[in-house]
Amino acid sequence: MIPVAIMGHGVVGSGVAEIIATHKQKLFAAVGEEVYIKHILDLREFPDSPFADRFTKNFEDISNDIEVRIVVETMGGLHPSYEYVKDCLSKGKSVVTSNKELVAAYGAELLAIASEQNANFLFEASVGGGIPIIRPMNQCLVANNVSEIAGILNGTTNFILTKMIRENMSFEKALKLAQELGYAERNPAADVEGHDACRKICILASLAFGKHIYPDAVRTEGITGITLEDVEYASIWGGVIKLIGSVKKIDKDTIDIIVAPMFVPLNSQLANIDDVFNGIMVRGDCTGDVVFYGRGAGKLPTASAVVADMIDCVKHLKSRKYLFWADSDNSSVLPAEKSVTAMFVRGVANNRIDAYYKAKDAFGDIHILHKASAPENEFAFIVEPMAIEDIDATLARLEEKEGIQVISKIRIGDL
Amino acid sequence: MIPVAIMGHGVVGSGVAEIIATHKQKLFAAVGEEVYIKHILDLREFPDSPFADRFTKNFEDISNDIEVRIVVETMGGLHPSYEYVKDCLSKGKSVVTSNKELVAAYGAELLAIASEQNANFLFEASVGGGIPIIRPMNQCLVANNVSEIAGILNGTTNFILTKMIRENMSFEKALKLAQELGYAERNPAADVEGHDACRKICILASLAFGKHIYPDAVRTEGITGITLEDVEYASIWGGVIKLIGSVKKIDKDTIDIIVAPMFVPLNSQLANIDDVFNGIMVRGDCTGDVVFYGRGAGKLPTASAVVADMIDCVKHLKSRKYLFWADSDNSSVLPAEKSVTAMFVRGVANNRIDAYYKAKDAFGDIHILHKASAPENEFAFIVEPMAIEDIDATLARLEEKEGIQVISKIRIGDL
Numbered sequence: 001m002i003p004v005a006i007m008g009h010g011v012v013g014s015g016v017a018e019i020i021a022t023h024k025q026k027l028f029a030a031v032g033e034e035v036y037i038k039h040i041l042d043l044r045e046f047p048d049s050p051f052a053d054r055f056t057k058n059f060e061d062i063s064n065d066i067e068v069r070i071v072v073e074t075m076g077g078l079h080p081s082y083e084y085v086k087d088c089l090s091k092g093k094s095v096v097t098s099n100k101e102l103v104a105a106y107g108a109e110l111l112a113i114a115s116e117q118n119a120n121f122l123f124e125a126s127v128g129g130g131i132p133i134i135r136p137m138n139q140c141l142v143a144n145n146v147s148e149i150a151g152i153l154n155g156t157t158n159f160i161l162t163k164m165i166r167e168n169m170s171f172e173k174a175l176k177l178a179q180e181l182g183y184a185e186r187n188p189a190a191d192v193e194g195h196d197a198c199r200k201i202c203i204l205a206s207l208a209f210g211k212h213i214y215p216d217a218v219r220t221e222g223i224t225g226i227t228l229e230d231v232e233y234a235s236i237w238g239g240v241i242k243l244i245g246s247v248k249k250i251d252k253d254t255i256d257i258i259v260a261p262m263f264v265p266l267n268s269q270l271a272n273i274d275d276v277f278n279g280i281m282v283r284g285d286c287t288g289d290v291v292f293y294g295r296g297a298g299k300l301p302t303a304s305a306v307v308a309d310m311i312d313c314v315k316h317l318k319s320r321k322y323l324f325w326a327d328s329d330n331s332s333v334l335p336a337e338k339s340v341t342a343m344f345v346r347g348v349a350n351n352r353i354d355a356y357y358k359a360k361d362a363f364g365d366i367h368i369l370h371k372a373s374a375p376e377n378e379f380a381f382i383v384e385p386m387a388i389e390d391i392d393a394t395l396a397r398l399e400e401k402e403g404i405q406v407i408s409k410i411r412i413g414d415l
Numbered sequence: 416m417i418p419v420a421i422m423g424h425g426v427v428g429s430g431v432a433e434i435i436a437t438h439k440q441k442l443f444a445a446v447g448e449e450v451y452i453k454h455i456l457d458l459r460e461f462p463d464s465p466f467a468d469r470f471t472k473n474f475e476d477i478s479n480d481i482e483v484r485i486v487v488e489t490m491g492g493l494h495p496s497y498e499y500v501k502d503c504l505s506k507g508k509s510v511v512t513s514n515k516e517l518v519a520a521y522g523a524e525l526l527a528i529a530s531e532q533n534a535n536f537l538f539e540a541s542v543g544g545g546i547p548i549i550r551p552m553n554q555c556l557v558a559n560n561v562s563e564i565a566g567i568l569n570g571t572t573n574f575i576l577t578k579m580i581r582e583n584m585s586f587e588k589a590l591k592l593a594q595e596l597g598y599a600e601r602n603p604a605a606d607v608e609g610h611d612a613c614r615k616i617c618i619l620a621s622l623a624f625g626k627h628i629y630p631d632a633v634r635t636e637g638i639t640g641i642t643l644e645d646v647e648y649a650s651i652w653g654g655v656i657k658l659i660g661s662v663k664k665i666d667k668d669t670i671d672i673i674v675a676p677m678f679v680p681l682n683s684q685l686a687n688i689d690d691v692f693n694g695i696m697v698r699g700d701c702t703g704d705v706v707f708y709g710r711g712a713g714k715l716p717t718a719s720a721v722v723a724d725m726i727d728c729v730k731h732l733k734s735r736k737y738l739f740w741a742d743s744d745n746s747s748v749l750p751a752e753k754s755v756t757a758m759f760v761r762g763v764a765n766n767r768i769d770a771y772y773k774a775k776d777a778f779g780d781i782h783i784l785h786k787a788s789a790p791e792n793e794f795a796f797i798v799e800p801m802a803i804e805d806i807d808a809t810l811a812r813l814e815e816k817e818g819i820q821v822i823s824k825i826r827i828g829d830l
Contacts, residue, residue, distance in 0.1 A: 019558050019701060029625075030557045030737060124555060130702035132547070132555030140539060140547030142445045143434050143722035210444075269708060272687050286434060286719035287545035287709060293684060294705035304701035307558035315737065322445060322730065 002031070002314050003038035005062040007084055008075030009046060009055075012098045012125070015303025016072055016310075017051055027307070031314045038068055041075075063087050070313045072306055073097040082106050089113040089121060094317070096309040098125035098302050104199035108212035108327035120321050122309035127153065127200045128278050130301025131294040135312075137207055137282060138323050144284030146208040150246040150415050151280035152273050153200040155296045156184045156191035157223050157243040161261075162274045164231050165240050171226060183276055193222035194243060194259040201245030204280070205257055209249065211328035213257060219336035221260040229371075230408050233346060233380050236369050239265045242273075244413055256334045262413035263344055270415055281415065337389035342412035344369075345395065346380040349404040355379045358402045362394045379404070382412060417446070417729050418453035420477040422499055423490030424461060424470075427513045427540070430718025431487055431725075432466055442722070446729045453483055456490075478502050485728045487721055488512040497521050504528040504536060509732070511724040513540035513717050519614035523627035523742035535736050537724035542568065542615045543693050545716025546709040550727075552622055552697060553738050559699030561623040565661040565830050566695035567688050568615040570711045571599045571606035572638050572658040576676075577689045579646050580655050586641060598691055608637035609658060609674040616660030619695070620672055624664065626743035628672060634751035636675040644786075645823050648761060648795050651784050654680045657688075659828055671749045677828035678759055685830055696830065752804035757827035759784075760810065761795040764819040770794045773817045777809045794819070797827060 004020075006013050017037055020027065027035055039062050040046075040054045049055070059080070062068055071088045073095055075081050081102050085095050090113055097103065103110075103123045114121035124134045128151075137146070152158050156178055163174035175192065178184035190196045198220040205213045223243050234241045242264045247257040264271045269291045273279035278296025283289050295301040312321065349355035359366050359381060367382040374380070383391055391409075398404050419435075421428050432452055435442065442450055454477050455461075455469045464470070474495070477483060486503045488510055490496050496517050500510050505528055512518065518525075518538045529536035539549045543566075552561070567573050571593055578589035590607065593599035605611045613635045620628045638658050649656045657679045662672040679686045684706045688694035693711025698704050710716040727736065764770035774781050774796060782797040789795070798806055806824075813819050 023558055023560070023701075026560060027558065032737075130699075131705055132551035135555055136547035136551050139727060140550055140720065140723050142726050143438055143442065143719040145438070145441060269687070272684070284545075284719065286438075286715040288713075288716060290546055290707070290709035292705070292707060295703045298703075300701040301703060304558040304699065305555065308555050311557050312554060319734070322447075 002033050002035045002070065003067050004035060004070045004072060004310060005039040005041065005068045006037060006072040006074065007041040007062065008073065009040050009042040009044070010074065010076065011299045012302045012306065013072070013074035015299040016074060016306050019300065019303050019307045021050065027311060030311050033314070035310070035314065039065065059084055063091065068093065069317060070094050070096070070310060072310060073099055074306065075099070076101070078102060078105055085110060086113060089117060089119055092117040092119050094120040094313040096122045096306055096313060098123070098306050100126040100196070100199040100203060104202045104215050107203065107206060108325060111324050115320065115324060118320055120313050120316055122312060122321065122323065124309045125302045125305035127203050128280055128292065128294070129296040129298060130305050131278060131280065131292050131296060133280055133292050134207065136292065137204070141282060141284050141287060141290070144286045146282060146284050148248045148283040149201070149204050149208060149280065150244055150270065150413070151201070152242050152270055152278050153197040153245045153280065153296065154191055154243060155276035155278055156188065158273065158278070159183050159276045160192070161223060161226070161241055161243065164226070164228060168228060170228060171224065192224050194220040197243060197245045198259045201247055201257060201259060205247040205255060206325045208247070209255060210325050211332060212325055213328070213333060214330055217330035217333045219258050219260070223261050225408070226261055227408070230346065230410060232371060233344065233369050234263045236371055237263055237344070237382065239263045240271050241410065242270060244270070244415070250334055253332055254334050255332055256339050258336060258339060260411055262411045264413045264415055268415040337387065337392070339388050340385050341388065342385045343383045343391050344380070344408070344410040344412060345383060345406060346378065346408040347404055347406040348377045349379055350377065352377060352379045355402065355404045356381065358398060362398055417448050417450045417485065418482050419450060419485045419487060419725060420454040420456065420483045421452060421487045421489065422456040422477065423488065424455050424457040424459070425489065425491065426714045427717045427721065428487070428489035430714040431489060431721050434715065434718050434722045436465065442726060445726050448729070450725070450729065454480065474499055478506065483508065484732060485509050485511070485725060487725060488514055489721065490514070491516070493517060493520055500525060501528060504532060504534055507532040507534050509535040509728040511537045511721055511728060513538070513721050515541040515611070515614040515618060519617045519630050522618065522621060523740060526739050530735065530739060533735055535728050535731055537727060537736065537738065539724045540717045540720035542618050543695055543707065543709070544711040544713060545720050546693060546695070546707050546711060548695055548707050549622065551707065552619070556697060556699050556702060556705070559701045561697060561699050563663045563698040564616070564619050564623060564695065565659055565685065565828070566616070567657050567685055567693050568612040568660045568695070568711065569606055569658060570691035570693055571603065573688065573693070574598050574691045575607070576638060576641070576656055576658065579641070579643060583643060585643060586639065607639050609635040612658060612660045613674045616662055616672060616674060620662040620670060621740045623662070624670060625740050626747060627740055628743070628748060629745055632745035632748045634673050634675070638676050640823070641676055642823070645761065645825060647786060648759065648784050649678045651786055652678055652759070652797065654678045655686050656825065657685060659685070659830070665749055668747055669749050670747055671754050673751060673754060675826050677826045679828045679830055683830040752802065752807070754803050755800050756803065757800045758798045758806050759795070759823070759825040759827060760798060760821060761793065761823040762819055762821040763792045764794055765792065767792060767794045770817065770819045771796065773813060773819070777813055
């Protein structure tokens with residue numbers, strides 16, 4: 001019998017308890033012993049839970065129980081998750097978490113403590129929910145040098161964008177629908193402003209490149225400014241708008257990492273990933289592109305990834321999984337304005353034809369997008385790949401001198 | 416220093432040696448020791464190889480070398496691969512293979528020997544080339560009951576079908592092109608008749624359901640009979656034709672497993688997997704659908720999966736990976752004629768309208784597909800889901816009594 005503790009009995013935590021109860025045989029076959037829940041930490045009361053007798057409000061009950069060698073953290077947020085997880089790891093307990101905020105903020109430190117204590121700190125569920133990604137990257141792709149990762153990492157925004165693309169629904173209406181369906185929080189900022197996707201691409205980047213990349217070093221743009229006009233232009237261009245988290249290796253010491261809405265060409269594997277689904281492309285020097293697709297969130301998908309990690313901890317009670325990255329000062333992150341990309345630009349001008357000529361002069365070459373229903377004064381074009389700072393400077397000059405006004409700028413995903 | 420032996424220096428085997436040489440640092444970081452190639456078994460001469468001094472034509476050099484605890488098998492074929500791998504495992508050496516034919520034919524026996532000897536027998540590269548699938552299924556999805564797996568498992572046939580679909584190229588021309596590009600063998604039977612895909616779905620089914628499923632128990636249909644007319648009707652229906660390997664759990668004791676070309680609806684994730692790419696969908700009770708996509712073959716993708724398994728063996732020299740399935744007598748395989756599916760039927764009749772009426776009477780309901788360019792006497796319709804034996808009996812009756820003649824029958828994939 002392997003006793004485990006679960007910290008947090010919310011959506012994911014209760015899912016973990018449920019799977020341990022309902023998949024008993026499957027888990028027994030996998031580890032050769034029965035896993036049982038000894039403690040559940042939550043400040044709330046769950047008198048009707050089948051696990052009612054295991055609940056505690058006191059973290060010490062878990063921390064001081066030397067029988068408990070494996071702890072699941074599904075509380076979310078940074079505090080007290082961080083303190084609790086740190087305490088458990090410091091005592092040599094292995095910890096499994098679904099908490100991307102925690103891993104993105106403190107991953108390097110917690111991995112180092114786990115390493116010192118010969119314990120495991122696993123977090124498959126922190127990226128892509130039920131989609132296997134951390135373990136495949138860490139194990140299956142170990143014989144590859146990863147040059148790029150790009151993914152649709154947030155289901156809420158993908159649902160909203162899908163409604164805008166397929167049903168011509170406005171951002172506001174699509175967000176409201178997502179909230180009604182339980183896909184978006186009442187305060188949707190973490191999703192729609194890209195912070196959730198940012199934490200996830202930081203975790204993947206840290207894993208791929210062996211250095212902790214902190215979210216505050218990553219340019220993060222959300223989808224709140226995306227309009228149906230932009231969606232229509234993407235379609236005219238031959239693609240769709242997706243919120244992409246992307247990281248590319250520029251050279252030995254530099255990565256280009258960003259979260260932003262991008263035009264994604266229809267022939268990209270990421271273009272067809274719709275609704276709340278997530279998809280992650282990993283480009284290795286040996287494998288080429290590998291794509292992982294599935295439900296990036298939800299109670300049981302996420303909980304099943306947590307339970308899989310828990311099983312791995314049971315199998316590796318005496319040895320460590322080689323999952324590790326070093327701390328860093330973010331100096332390997334290319335400043336966002338140096339990033340090179342093609343760009344969609346939309347705006348208004350007194351004279352559209354004149355604006356195109358001026359833009360062509362300024363940028364060297366542009367690809368004009370014609371929309372039949374566009375207002376007389378609207379222009380839209382694609383700028384060839386160049387550094388963001390050069391695009392911005394050129395557009396600022398055009399705005400100042402040529403009387404045009406830029407409304408939208410959206411990166412062209414090289415996917 | 417960890418000495419390994421590689422049996423076979425063909426496409427994959429030479430790729431393994433190449434990756435060990437070119438990714439030294441990456442591998443060192445993963446295992447904390449250097450992996451070096453001590454022996455390479457091949458009957459041919461490779462005087463110019465950088466590994467020229469490691470070659471042997473004598474299997475005993477590997478078998479009797481007690482220093483060599485990890486052996487890579489990339490010879491392909493059943494014999495002497497089977498005898499060599501069995502010998503190595505029996506001596507407690509761990510074996511990694513990319514040989515799907517071997518795993519599909521002898522997996523249960525070899526896994527049992529590995530288990531007795533506390534050694535590992537790993538074969539990530541046997542399915543999906545460089546796409547991580549065996550390990551994710553075995554580890555990440557361990558907290559799921561898998562109800563279904565469906566995949567495009569053969570790159571050669573997918574390339575041919577893609578050419579037929581996108582470029583209206585005939586099967587014969589597309590095959591010839593595939594051969595010219597090195598995607599198809601001079602004797603393409605194993606690919607185009609579905610045997611390669613069959614071995615792979617057997618391996619995945621064995622892994623998911625814990626019992627060895629032998630290829631000879633699986634109805635296997637290739638793509639040699641697929642015509643451009645069928646491709647066009649699939650498009651009219653709203654999909655594409657793909658060679659699908661599929662296994663579904665019918666009840667506790669029964670699985671429905673098949674390899675056959677199928678109509679795949681455009682909104683399926685498998686519909687957009689083109690050219691030589693593979694894609695595999697795994698449906699779990701907790702995760703829902705998870706899809707894995709990438710290059711299913713090729714030197715470096717496949718070799719990188721072999722090397723990842725090798726690394727895993729190094730890390731588990733003293734413990735076993737819990738990868739196992741039991742032997743079986745195939746009694747859990749539903750007879751193919753009992754399998755329930757919707758079906759596309761195309762044929763000729765003296766009177767097309769009359770044929771539709773007769774078919775409607777016979778099948779209860781049919782969905783007629785209109786093709787503007789169809790010959791006057793051609794009919795095409797979709798039969799609602801029913802047992803194959805009932806579809807066949809009804810069509811035979813129509814052929815006998817109503818003067819129609821069936822030309823094509825293609826399953827509708829429920830994907």
